[in-house]
Amino acid sequence: MKNKADVIEWLEENRKIFTDMADAIWQRPELAFHEFFASALQADFLEEQGFRVTRDVAGINTAFIAEYGQGSPVIAFAGEYDALPALSQKAAPIKEALAPGAAGHGCGHNLLGTAHVAAVAALKGWMAENHINGTLRYYGCPAEEAGGAKTYMARDGLFDDLDAAFNFHPLYANTASKGSMIGVNTLRFRFHGRSAHAGAAPHLGRSALDAVELLNIGINYLREHVTPDVRMHYSITNGGGAPNVVPAEAEGVYMIRAHQPDNLREVTQRVRKIAQGAALMTETEVEEIFVAALSSMLNNHTLADLQYANMQEVGPIIWSDSELDFARQINQAYPPGTDAAIMADYGFTAEKLSAPLLGENYAPLDEGKIATGSTDVGDLSWKTPVSMLTTACWSLASVGHSWGVVATSGMSIGHKGMLHAAKVMALSAIDLYTQPETLRRARAEFEKQLKAHPYVNPIPAHIQPPRFEPGQE
Ligand SMILES: [Zn+2]
Structure with a gap:
């Protein structure tokens, strides 16, 4: 893998490795701090690929770090793999549980973590072939939905030497965020x-x-x-x-x-x-x-612009007729007007709604906006410049944490969104390894924010993360 085009090609050629990984995690949903299967699957894979793997970090047995290369810059990818309770759903366009009462991937975290694994696997090949100086790191981060492992990882200093980090989340549109979360x-x-x-x-x-x-x-x-x-x-x-x-x-x-x-x-x-x-x-x-x-989420604007530039290089997601039909059926099963209400948050009006899914790439849509949800990516974003990327993995009426999200996360719509994210993040990381000036600008922006509001980790010193053994409720 000599250049960006080779990296895109490698990800396409090897797509089955990653869609199989995402499907395996989708089929075996695990709740916060209980992600034994998902974390082992990803850690074992990266170890086989030649990454140095450290398991059980920050006192959390389903958290791990996989690292390749050495020296600076240190570029990180933070993935998640936890599911949500009582959201079991088939990969079908009608609401029907796979196992009634069981957990399900209602936030698409099976795609989330795996997209980062795909990006780092591709980047390792590119770094090796081009003799790139620098460190590549994947953080396997449990419990985004409840508990927030990244906040404990931040407290333990695990993010202290980072130069920049990427985080992807499945959503409705391909765009990098310039907004904030509380x-x-x-x-x-x-x-x-x-x-x-x-x-x-x-x-x-x-x-x-x-x-x-x-x-x-x-x-x-x-x-x-x-x-x-x-x-x-x-x-x-x-x-x-x-x-x-x-x-x-x-x-x-x-x-x-x-x-x-x-x-x-x-x-x-x-x-x-x-x-x-x-x-x-x-x-x-x-x-x-x-x-x-x-903590609240800071999105680095320099990195968001970089991701948008690379998104255009990758091109839009092209949906097949059967995928569009699948999404249309899901949308029709939600109350009328749900898609319009969701799209209003993006500032999109009715004409965007003629398609049941969005495939195009959008420049950052949320500059200056403060979303009133929260994520543990926030604590990572106070330790290093972070860019949060979203790609189209959900049909337009699929409300977050509901059955429609589980359905498309277990089939080709989610797969395409996930691979799009892996490509955009891998290309953006290539730029950071090869353009010190971009990294310097991202850092300067980050330092300015930190100077205005110094970071204090919000977890009291005496609190330890929850710890479970396999099979323990
Ligand atoms: Zn989520």
Whole structure:
């Protein structure tokens, strides 16, 4: 593989290796921190390809690093492979579970991780043939959907020596992001009170449920006095038992989101004060339990422009009539107007909707936009310049985390989107290895952002990641 054209050709010639890998992971969906099959499949493959593989990193047994080459620059690819609960679905255009109640790839992470594996496998061949100085690294990152392994990996310094990183996510359109996503703190507040007969001796009880309710009321009053990007949502995970018993134990889980890390820290502190106030009012004790914390996402504009340039070199995705038909059938199964609502987020109007799938390449569509979801790619993006790429893998009405996404992630539509991503990222990495000036510009942009808001890892020092053994729920 001498040049970019050879890399594209190699990926096409070897496409079956990677579509088989994505399908194998799709057929065996594994939940966050339980990705034993997927992580071993990818780590074993890269080891066979001549990568140096380190398993069980950052205290997470389904996280690994595969590395090739040496010295600088160090270019990284961060892949994911976890599935979502209760989303089992056949690779068919009608809603039908493969195994009712089982997990499914409702976010397409079977394609996500594998696209990066394909990119690094191709790049290794190109680096070897051209005697390229530099390090190529793939991070196998578990638990994007729940827990956020990258935040633990960032805390452990695993991203400290990177010069740039790529991350791809399956979605609706081929485009690199210039937008941002907000950070999140997920916490449980568990209140401990005193039980008593709710009819005969309520004055002797102290209700933990009252405390949860007062905490929720306090949060709802706080909403008026936060910046517009802030999101606070909760559910009651334990509301007590019998109504004639004053609940001694009650608990709620809370997600607090904000764009700027210092604002997120401040709003979280204010929620803690409300929890303490609720405990004070009810004469109960409050216990805070950490669930997860993810930082906001910074997308590097220099790298986004680079990816768009390479996308044009690769060309659009060409769909077959049967793929378009498959996507059309899925779209028709969602409520009317779903595709229009999803496309409105891209600023696309009705004329774009004549096709059930998008195949063209788009210049970044979200500059200046702050999406109100969160990802653990955020913590990677505070350690090195990152570019998030999306490609068309989903039909236009397939809502994220729903059956339509599982369906196209297990067949040729998802395969084509995945290979498109592998090609665009591989070509962009070639530019970074051969154009130090581009890397310098990306770095300068990153340093400027970091200077304005220094990074603090959001996980408390004493918290360890969840750890499971194979077969353990
Ligand atoms: Zn996802």
